[in-house]
Amino acid sequence: MIYSACWYFDNMPRFLIFVVFLMILAGGSAMAYDFGYSIGDTAVYRSSAIGEIPIYFDNLSDTIAGIILQVELDPPGIIEFAFDDLHSYLPFDTAGTLMSGWELVSATSQDNDKQDFYLYSLANTVPPPYNPGFPPQSGGKLIILRYRFLPLPDSVSVATVHLNFRNDIFSMADPYGNSLGILIDTVITCLEYQGDSCIVADTTIRGTLDTANVYVKNGSIDVVNYPCGDVNLDYRINILDIKCLIEYLYRTPGQTGCAGFPCDLNLDGAINILDVNYLINFLYRGGPPPP
Numbered sequence: 469m470i471y472s473a474c475w476y477f478d479n480m481p482r483f484l485i486f487v488v489f490l491m492i493l494a495g496g497s498a499m500a501y502d503f504g505y506s507i508g509d510t511a512v513y514r515s516s517a518i519g520e521i522p523i524y525f526d527n528l529s530d531t532i533a534g535i536i537l538q539v540e541l542d543p544p545g546i547i548e549f550a551f552d553d554l555h556s557y558l559p560f561d562t563a564g565t566l567m568s569g570w571e572l573v574s575a576t577s578q579d580n581d582k583q584d585f586y587l588y589s590l591a592n593t594v595p596p597p598y599n600p601g602f603p604p605q606s607g608g609k610l611i612i613l614r615y616r617f618l619p620l621p622d623s624v625s626v627a628t629v630h631l632n633f634r635n636d637i638f639s640m641a642d643p644y645g646n647s648l649g650i651l652i653d654t655v656i657t658c659l660e661y662q663g664d665s666c667i668v669a670d671t672t673i674r675g676t677l678d679t680a681n682v683y684v685k686n687g688s689i690d691v692v693n694y695p696c697g698d699v700n701l702d703y704r705i706n707i708l709d710i711k712c713l714i715e716y717l718y719r720t721p722g723q724t725g726c727a728g729f730p731c732d733l734n735l736d737g738a739i740n741i742l743d744v745n746y747l748i749n750f751l752y753r754g755g756p757p758p759p
Contacts, residue, residue: 500681502528503640503649505537505610507631507687513696514617518550518557521631521689525566525610530648532566533591533601534641536675538634539613540584546629546691548582550614551575559585561612566602567591573611585613586637598643620693625701627693632686639675649682650675696731697747697758705758710747717741733758 504526512519523539525532541547549559559575559582562568572590577583589611592599602608613631620627640648653674660668677684694701699709699716716730717740730739733746749755 501526501683502530502681504606504683504685505633506683506685507539507613507633509688509690511626511690511692513692513694514620515696516617519547519615519617519689520561520612521615521687522565522609522612525608526606526683527602527604528606529604530642531601531603532640532648533599533643534639534645535567535589535610536587536637536639538578538584538586538637540632540634542630542632544581544583545618546620546627547615547617547689549575549577549585550616551577551582557614559614560587561614563612565609565611566605567611587611591643595643595645598645599641601643615689617691620691622693624693627691628688629691630686630688633677633684635677635679635684636674638677638682647675649678651678652676695758697733697750699731705747706751710744710751713739713744713747717744731758735759 504524506524507521508524510521541549550557551559560573562570562573567573567589570589570591571593572588574588576586576588578586590599591601638650640650642648653676655672655674657670657672658666658668659670660666694703695705697705697709700712702708713730731743731747732739733743736742746755746758750757
């Protein structure tokens with residue numbers, strides 16, 4: 469195969485090689501972007517604890533000193549962002565993220581229903597000589613979103629909620645206040661007319677995501693409506709869950725009789741024999757309960 473490929477290119481007319489080269493360049497440039505926002509896909513057990521999911525960010529050539537964005541939940545009613553009227557905790561966390569140390573990081577729910585997360589942030593509110601921000605990088609955690617679980621009917625085993633970025637509510641700025649990665653849209657609304665002439669107008673400037681150089685990946689959360697350890701999803705934790713987990717681990721995929729949700733019971737990031745031992749210890753040796 470290698471020889472035939474070499475023969476093919478050796479005998480291809482030079483102008484065809486040049487055309488192929490241009491096509492490769494064109495295809496590569498179509499995929500290029502300067503900025504990237506992404507939320508991963510995850511699966512969690514519904515509990516009373518606060519859940520967390522990060523937004524990852526790429527800024528490949530510019531320093532970032534300000535960001536505005538909005539993430540919406542679809543469908544609503546499965547989880548909600550952890551806004552607290554008493555402000556005892558926040559619906560986000562900046563520890564260990566690119567926004568750690570920023571002077572202004574504020575979040576609100578636009579309709580006050582906690583089903584969206586509107587972020588407004590500045591690295592430095594007093595800029596002399598300019599906001600420091602963070603330099604070009606790839607794959608960093610921009611910020612961590614915090615959410616709480618809402619009640620689900622017992623008949624629902626797994627519910628999926630999507631976390632979607634709104635393309636029409638986006639803004640980024642460099643340390644000098646220049647807009648990045650957005651298209652500026654000016655909307656003029658007339659508030660008062662005199663005859664056919666507008667004498668009082670409202671001007672709104674909006675930043676819309678420039679999809680030509682900004683990549684966006686929406687994420688999802690699968691909320692499993694069963695306690696951790698209930699591998700076969702029968703609302704009980706017993707020897708059948710041990711059997712189910714062993715089948716998941718060691719039987720040929722597709723031939724297992726376990727249709728449940730595998731459990732990382734010891735929270736080590738892997739599902740293996742240690743999780744089977746965790747269940748055995750809990751059920752028969754007085755070990756700790758599933759998390």
